[in-house]
């Protein structure tokens with residue numbers, strides 16, 4: 132069943148980096164809800180990408196805590212919040228994980244959608260001159276994509292909001308001096324208003340969440356019924372043993388324990404994924 136339970140609702144997106152603009156259109160078009168940013172919110176207290184304040188909560192817990200603070204400041208029972216993490220495992224690929232939380236205090240709902248995508252941005256790099264900074268800046272798409280630089284004796288000095296090449300050059304000169312000639316680390320600024328590729332991911336998740344909020348639970352009729360997990364174990368076409376291949380998607384309710392299993396179209400897995408036939 133499709134409904135519009137949030138028509139006319141005020142939703143607070145806990146952000147000081149313009150994320151409310153990324154959710155405003157889908158929440159208005161799909162739900163008829165208005166998304167705003169709370170006044171005087173300091174989300175840096177939950178940790179920063181640049182590391183001046185360490186992140187102590189898990190991404191989901193941090194998103195939940197931020198959303199609740201935003202709801203309090205805006206005086207509304209509906210809140211949104213997102214939390215991103217960027218991890219470079221082996222070398223050149225950076226994995227971007229983003230979670231978006233929606234809280235509805237009137238119904239006791241706490242929903243999460245998330246994505247894991249390769250970031251198009253290269254990992255940070257050590258440099259010792261402006262000449263080395265320029266190719267990196269070009270590669271990440273500066274100035275639309277922001278940069279931050281880190282230096283000093285223990286890497287404790289961070290400079291961001293480097294909006295022009297002049298500002299970047301000055302800040303780099305300063306950190307190279309403070310670091311005794313270097314090296315200084317230059318890296319993408321992942322804050323949503325300085326990172327177009329991350330902003331795009333958040334906008335997509337906001338759209339996913341808005342659509343999900345139109346779906347109600349077949350059992351208790353709470354809004355937000357949608358995919359909660361997957362089920363692996365599709366059976367091998369040759370020997371019939373379960374494999375790690377996904378067998379079904381599981382939709383669930385944010386309020387009651389009701390779930391629906393939606394099998395994937397494939398009936399059997401190829402023996403190449405089978406631990407018994409192809410160990």
Ligand SMILES: [Zn+2]
Pocket residue numbers: 348349350351352353384385386387388389
């Ligand atoms: Zn339910």
Ligand SMILES: [Zn+2]
Pocket residue numbers: 367368369370371372402405406407408409
């Ligand atoms: Zn097999």
